[in-house]
Each structure stands twice: as structure tokens, then as C-alpha cells.
Amino acid sequence: MSLSIPKLPESKDPKINFIRDILLVFIVVAAIGGALFAVSGTWPALVAVESPSMVPNLNVNDLVFVVEENRYGGYMIMVEAEEAGKISFGGYGDVIVYQPNGQTGVTPIIHRAITWINESVAEEAGFTGDAAHAGYITKGDNNELYDQNAIFSEYGRMQPVKKEWIVGKALFAIPLIGFIPLHLFESALVVVLIIVIIELASRRLKKSKDNKSKGKKK
Structure with a gap:
């Protein structure tokens, strides 16, 4: 018994085929997003590393899979993780993803x-009001200061991270793949370009086969 992938219906109009292929890409992306949310329990389930603050344990363009707190145990701070012998991304203490000072967007x-x-x-520690x-209290592995001892131009002084500000904790990372979400426009452009090339190549191949078929009939 063999399994075969059903062939999508094709139109004689190449524009309709092109639109169909674009829609198919969006459907696949949406399905993947839904599956990721179902597994991780949080959103975004994937985050791309933009800065070297966690080097060498996380690097720029790494794509990090994030899970909700209770999916794989609660959050562990450094001392707790050391006592449990649990290493996460080359060190003790869970790596968490949080909204700075609770800011969304x-x-x-x-x-x-x-x-x-x-x-x-x-x-x-000097926090008032x-x-x-x-x-x-959080820190990038490659930073000298704790986040809460640093001043950020975008957020001011970083406050202690409330649990409700936490998106989730990092579970694992895939190197380099984070380049895609960090350069979404360029990545989408490449996907569309590939679809166009495949469509043009398919049309040319079909035309060539049709011409050969006509030649044999003559």
C-alpha cells in the first residue's frame, strides 16, 4: 500500500494558480502557528534573538521556542536551579521572556x-512608588549589570519583573533561523520570488511537453 499526496487543482489562468499558491503559504503558516500555540501554551511561541546580551548561550538570529510556565515546571531562579542541578542554556536559572516594565507592543x-x-x-534597592x-531580578549572560541596575532609553529603569509580565520561558533554540522573523519583509519577498520562479518553470515545462506532444502527433 502506497500513499500519494493529492494534487491541487490547477487553473488554465496562471494568475489564479499564483494566487492559490500564495494562499496556500498563508494557510500553512497559520496552521503551524496554531500548532505551536497548542504545544507551548503561550504567544509568541517563537522569539528571535536580536542582541548579543545572552552570548555565548544565545546568539543573534537564534530562534527560541518559548513555553508557558506550567508546561514544563515553574520558573527556577539561579539558586534553585543550582540546587536541583538543572542547567538551562549553559547556566543556572531559567531564561525567561518578559515585557519590559509590563509594556506591550x-x-x-x-x-x-x-x-x-x-x-x-x-x-x-531604591525602587519607589x-x-x-x-x-x-534578571540579567543577560553577556551583560555586566543586572537589568534592574541598568537604565534603558526606551523604558527608563527596569523594574523587578512581575509574573504577569512574563511571556514564558525559553525551552530550546535553533541557530540562525531567527533571521527570518527579524527580516520578515525580505523573507516574504524571497518566498514570493521562489513561488514565481517555480510557476514560470512549471509553465515553461508544460509548454515544452505540449510542443513535443504536438510534434509527435504530426
Whole structure:
């Protein structure tokens, strides 16, 4: 018994075939996105590394698979992970993806959870007002300062990371593939170009076969 992939219906109009191929790409992408969400339990389920702050354990253009906290155990800070002997991306402490200072619509940060502080410790560390809340202290493996000791031009001083700000934790990474989402327009352009080339090649091959068939009939 053999399995065969059903052939998609073709139109005599090449424009319709082209539109069909583009729609097929979008359908496949949507299906993959749905499957990723079902497995990871969070969104985005994939994030691309944009900066060298986690080098050498995560590099620019790595594509990181992110999971919801309870899918693979809770978040572990550095001390907890060391006691459990659990290494994540070359070090102790889970690598988490979080919204900086709870801001949405901005690029999330992917750094290691170093420790957890309560509200009183946050106040002692100089956080005041609404910023004096419990949360995670985080750090990029390649950075000298903790995130909460640094000033970011986009966000100001980074506050302790509340649990509700966390998108998820990094599970594994695929090198270089992150180039695609980081350069989405260029990647989409390449996909469309490949589809056009395949369509033109298919039409030329079909025309060549038709001409040969006509020659044999004569």
C-alpha cells in the first residue's frame, strides 16, 4: 500500500494558480502557528534573538521556542536551579521572556532569572512608588549589570519583573533561523520570488511537453 499526496487543482489562468499558491503559504503558516500555540501554551511561541546580551548561550538570529510556565515546571531562579542541578542554556536559572516594565507592543527581553525579591527588598534597592513591587531580578549572560541596575532609553529603569509580565520561558533554540522573523519583509519577498520562479518553470515545462506532444502527433 502506497500513499500519494493529492494534487491541487490547477487553473488554465496562471494568475489564479499564483494566487492559490500564495494562499496556500498563508494557510500553512497559520496552521503551524496554531500548532505551536497548542504545544507551548503561550504567544509568541517563537522569539528571535536580536542582541548579543545572552552570548555565548544565545546568539543573534537564534530562534527560541518559548513555553508557558506550567508546561514544563515553574520558573527556577539561579539558586534553585543550582540546587536541583538543572542547567538551562549553559547556566543556572531559567531564561525567561518578559515585557519590559509590563509594556506591550514593544520587543520583549529574553534574559536569565537570577533571583526573586519581595516588596521590602525592592524598596531597599531604591525602587519607589509602584515600582516597589515583588518580582524577578534578571540579567543577560553577556551583560555586566543586572537589568534592574541598568537604565534603558526606551523604558527608563527596569523594574523587578512581575509574573504577569512574563511571556514564558525559553525551552530550546535553533541557530540562525531567527533571521527570518527579524527580516520578515525580505523573507516574504524571497518566498514570493521562489513561488514565481517555480510557476514560470512549471509553465515553461508544460509548454515544452505540449510542443513535443504536438510534434509527435504530426
